[in-house]
Amino acid sequence: MDAAANGAANDPSPVLIVGAGPTGLAAAMSLARAHIPVRLIDKAMQPNPYSRAIGIQARTLELLEQHRLVEPFLELGHRARIANLFSNGMRLAQLDFDPLRTRYPYLLFIEQSVTERLLTEHLATLGVTVERGVELTMFAQGATGVQATLRRADGHTETMRPSYMIAADGAHSTIRHRLGLNFAGKTLEQTFLLADLHAETDWPDDEFHIFASGEGLVALFPMGHGRHRLIADHAVEPAAVAAPVTPAVLGEPPLNRVPAPSLEECKALIARRVQERVAVSDLAWSSYFHLNSRMVDRLRASRIFLAGDAAHVHSPAGAQGMNTGIQEALNLGWKLARVIRGAAPDRLLDTYHLERHPIERDVLRQTGFITHMAEADHGPLKLLRERVMPVLAALGPLRDAARLTISELSIQYRRSPLTLERVLDGGPRAGERAPDALVHVVDGPLGRAPGVGCIFDLHDPAFFSLFLLIPPLPVDEKPLDPAAKHEAPPDKEIERLAAEVERLLPGAVRIWRVTDTHGDGAPPLSESYGRTRPSFYLVRPDGYIGARGRTGSDLHGLLRHCEAWFAVGGEIPEQAAL
16 A cells, blocks of 8 residues: 555555556545545556646646645646637637636647646655556445456566545546446547657747638647647548557557658648748657547446546547546546545435536537538638638627636536535626635634735635635735735624634534735735635536535535535534524
């Protein structure tokens, strides 16, 4: 068992994670940070060297920041702030990400192999190592756990009994097959080309470009230092490929019977389809692949959960796939931690499917539609692309919606049973992401001294965070100075709220009393969280708002909500009722 088990020694059954791609690594990170023992295995002896997913969206970067991990990604990645769509040589639309209200108004391009290395290195600091050359050969579920047989590369076998298992073993998931889960969808008929190469262009290196024409589709994504990712459809005649080359996963090595695309083929495609100056050289890697659009109909099978490519595969349009898998892992991790500790009911785990499956379905629909529209050479979709899209792209609200969707900042769980929504004067609703904001900390956990901070710095993804928003002192009584020591008098209702939430979630919640301030580094509290004072926001470990309301009239509802979903056996004393 990994050293990560030290913090959960009273539960000897680890969670077994099968597959050490970004999804599996993120799941291990979430669990290990919560001191849940994990074992992370992968049958491959070495990490996959092929550059598959390359785009990290703003929402994923926000979550990496909360896990104190974003800086190495920013250092090694390349930022693209503008997307361009061309059709037959004419630019139809340009979308810039600067208006996004986030610290990361861009798409960060970084090779998946680097993403995996950074996550692996971070896991090592949490006491978790990837066990490579280890394959899951058999498993059976029981009432209290899973019996799993593991085989190492040297033929040695081992039987273990994890409490739960996460299938992050990719598009060809053995676990999904053996569970007999339906992987419904379709395979697109076209063959696609994927290549990493050097490209000299006349456009800025913080823009990426998609070119549609009667010849087909070409996309070029900057990776920094002149390197680009090339994706093109109709790359070879269907007769040249007897069977799907890479049935579901981008970036797998090509089969021997289909030679990898050459540099000359890449040059010819670009010359025919891109009416801009692009000089390519130094082909580093290339492959053909087929696109699939498929997903399972359920993400939980008793004690086994599916995530990432094991649960869904789709077009790379919009750079959604890897981000979706990572966010699934972080959604599942904290829920498993609560249940494994015996601190929450089993039905909390059912909300993993309830919250994430609709998002997966939307991603499949959106990426499929974008792909079909971009490559259409006739008919209504071509008309939509060339005539309607330029008009729509000029409309501010639609541009804002597109930015939020692509960046995944619009992902929300408002319809989830885990949300408690009360009307406030502005601010994010329950189920939406908790945005960053600059606050003056009046008091906090662990002896935190008063001072200025940001919501993202205060939130620890191993805990719930309860933010109690109190009124600032009157301006004529005391200046609202970030350096001033703000000592608001205690509020009995707020103190009672804090005590009752701590009783229901012992050791699992950190409570912060904060108020408005001014300064740089993040938006003001009133801009991000509205103007209702006093009020509360309960932020889940995965950075989404579980509940919000007023500290007076909505106190009882918050306590009931926490007791129902995040605690076991809690009782609300009569004096807590209002």
